[in-house]
Amino acid sequence: MEAAKQQPQPTPVAKKEQRLFKCDVCNIQYTGTESEISSHIFGKKHKERLRLLEDASKQVLVHVSIPDHQRIVFKQFLTSTFGCVEKIYFNDLGRRFVSVTFKSLESVTKAINSRHIFDNKKLNFEKRNITLRQVKKKEKKQRPLPQPRFILTGAFEEQIRELIKKVERSPEKSQEIQSLYSELQNCLMHEYPDCRVVPFGSVITGLAFTDSDVDCFVSINPIQMQILMSKCDDIDLLHSRLVRNTKNILHKYKTLFSHIVGIPRASVPIVKCLHIKSQTNCDVSFKNGFGIYNSRLIFFFIASDPRLKTLLQFIKYWAKNHDFLGYKTFSSYALTMLIIYYLQQISPPILIPIKELQKDKKFDIYIDGWNCGFDGISALPKTQNTSSVLTLLQGFYHFYEDYDFANNVICPYVGKSFPIEAFNNLENLLPSFQTYVNLVKVDRSKNLISAKRNVFVQDPFEHTRNITNTPDNKLKFFKSHCKLAYTKITNSIENNTYDNLINTLLNQQIATVKNNSSNILVKFPKMSNSDIDKSSLVNSVKIVVENILTEMLKCNFEIDNDEVCTEKNVTYHSVNFKCQTMYNVWFARKLHTENLSATNNALLKEIEITNALIDSGYKNISPKNPLFSFNFTVNIFDDNLKFSIRLIDGDKREYNIFFSFLNSRMSKILNPFFSNLIKEINA
Known part of the structure; x- marks a missing residue:
């Protein structure tokens, strides 16, 4: 018998060698193989911590207090003295200091080993010591997973009721918030005896969601208010001081409030804080109290018709879901007024003009000369409109999908809209606006349309x-969503299929309309006189633009291009200025408006303010590096001018602020100039 064949034996696998590994960067220690250790060293978490430690090594601290109007100047001083500054943080709470992150370690060494003076203040830099625990806190938090869509079926009314039940503030949460008012009032009582904390906004109207903020107005005793006013003649300055003082008071009650921030220079100065017990954000204001009566008006309308609350809540949630409810979009109040105006326009109307509620003079309540009172006792006239919530929602989207916001002023007070030109010709406005007309005649800056806006809602x-400040890209986004939502609802009604309609409206996707801030066009009124000599016009335009760049903006420039162009059979003269801005002359200009000469020339006034700002803010400082570089192109047509401004290099954030400033000034400066120029040429 043949010997049995030997079976091949498996090759023994060499045991992977393990060793003890300690990572000081991540503060861990474990035993692992070489591949496991390599995976850790080249992993994202380890690399991120290395980057954070490297950034921390480029940070320095200097214990000094820098006023708001000098902060941009201070950053320029650091850049020109030590090198490029990547980040800068000014701490105003407790012990004041400035944290500076340089781009290179050489700049850090240079700052620590030198002594400098800024605005008569000694600068002693010290290296910031960052522990591993602090680095861990700075790690970028992982974004939460998107919330699952609501599963909503059945009739549309049932779906919308179920949605609102899920998103509106619960009675238990509302009860917790009640303690916020009493605790806030008790904190302020020591400083302002007999003060009252009055809530307003969504907490009063009943439109609050689970994460909605709470708005409070602090009413101070009139006698104490007179005492405060005697120490401060400017009411706006007084409101700013009240905000700063309230911020300091709330810092003393660390068990009740946290995340306390004062915003004293806003149009409505407020203190933002978090109420710890209810975990609710709160905005505290002292200015006039218009919000209280606005909220009461909305509540009155909601109580008049049960359909309104459902309609308002859904549209508000829909807008929030698509990111055009909030800062620099539509405020909740503005969106509510758009809905109220729509309900005044439909046939038959559901709501009456607000002026109809002010006929009975016994309800008059005046704040700063404006009547905020209304008859909130008598019931509204019963409407003949029996439309369902779905039909009203469809009508809202259809009403605003192509609405001409650019050329109309929406006035819920009289229940009508007016062309913008009507507010330039005050004599032709309705008698209902007599108070408005009288005020604007005294101060033209009070004109509703004096500020350049895309939407006007009075x-x-x-x-x-004007209660809106919606950028053009957000307005287009809003109208596009209205158009799509109207189409979706119309299709559902035609096919009689409503399943998942709510989800469809809340999750509809539209490509975001981006605002290309690197290339912005500014148009000026037409100059419709064909007899104007083109060469004289070109020379005059070049002179005034050069004055704006050199004297008002303090820019260095060179003319990069000066030629006659033809495009689409239209001939125009184009001049391109390649500019560098060295000074920040667009920040805190209001602080330097005193002691100006009595001139009516808008450009000369702006130049005086710029010179005063530089004399105070840039004393003994000569910036070496520009804030940014930009192209300033002037296209001179036969009937108008077009200015195009484009960022080339530098701080994009500062450039955006710069452009907003320039955009707000150019019309005021150039319109009178061109009017006078045409008169001179035609004389």
Whole structure:
């Protein structure tokens, strides 16, 4: 018998060698193989911590207090003295200091080993010591997973009721918030005896969501208010001081409030804080209290028709879901007024003009000369409109999908809209606006349309106030969503299929309309006189633009291009200025408006302010590096001018602020100039 064949034996696998590994960067220690150790060293977490430690090594601290109007100057001083500054943080709470992150370690060494003086203040830099624990806190938090869509089926009314039940503030949460008012009032009582904390906004109207903020107005005793006013003649300055003082008071109650931030220079100065017990963000204001009566008006309308609350809540949640509800979009109040105006326009109307509620003079309540009172006792006239919530929602989207916001002013007070030109010709406005007309005649800056906006919605009580500040890209986004939502609802009604309609409206996707801030066009009024000599016009335009760049903006420039162009059979003269801005002359200009000469020339006034700002803010400082570089192109047509401004290099954030400033000034400077120029040429 043949010997049995030997079976091949498996090759023994060499045991991977393990060793003890300690990572000081991540503060861990474990036993692992070489491949495991390599995976850790080249992993994202380890690399991120290395980067954070490297950034920390480029940070220095200097214990000094820098006023707001000198902070940009201080950053320029650091850049020109030590090298490029990547980040800078000014701490105003407790012991004041400035944290500076340089781009290179050489700049750090240079700062620590030198002694400098800024605005008569000694600068002693010290290296910031960052522990591993602090680095760990700085790690970028992982974004939460997107919330699952609500599973909503059945009739549309059932879906919308179920949605609102899920997103509105619960009674238990509302009860917790009640303690916020009493605790806030008790904190302020020591400083302002007999003060009252009055809530307003969504907490009063009943439109609050689970994460909605709380708005509070602090009403101070009139006698104490007179005492405070005697120490401060400017009411706006007084409101700013009250905000700063309240911020300091709340810092003493660390068990009740946290995340306390004062915003004293806003149009409505507020203190933002977090109420610890209810975990609710709160905005505290002292200015006039218009919000209280606005909230009461909305609540009155909601109580008049049960459909309104459902409609308002859904549209508000829909807008929030698509990111055009909030800062620099539509405020909740502005969106509510758009809905109220729509309900005044439909046939038959559901809501009456607000002026109809002010016929009975016994309800009059005046704040700063404006009547905020209304008859909130008598019931509204019963409407003949029996449309369902779905039909009203469809109508809202259809009403605003192509609405001409650019050329109309929406006025819920009279229940009508007016062409913008009507507010330039005050004599032709309705008698209902007599208070508005009288005020604007005294102060033209109070004109509702004096500020350049894309949307004009007049406040129903304070008629000089436009309650919107919506950028063009957000407005287009809003109208595109309205158009898509109208189409979705119309298709559902035609096919009689409503399943998942709510989800469809909340999750509809539209490509975001981006605002290309690197290339912005500014148009000026047409100059429709064909007899104007083109060469004289070109020379005059070049002179005034050069004055704006050199004297008002303090820019260095060179003319990069000066030629006649033809495009689409249109001939125009184009001049391109390649500019560098060395000084920040667009920050805190209001602080330097005193002691100006009595001139009516807008450009000369702006130049005086710039010179005063540089004399105070840039004393003994000569910036070596520009803030940014930009192209300033002037296209001179036969009937108008177009200015195009484009960032080339530098701080994009500062450039955006710079452009907003320039955009707000150019019309005021150039329109009178060109009017006078045409008169001179035609003389």
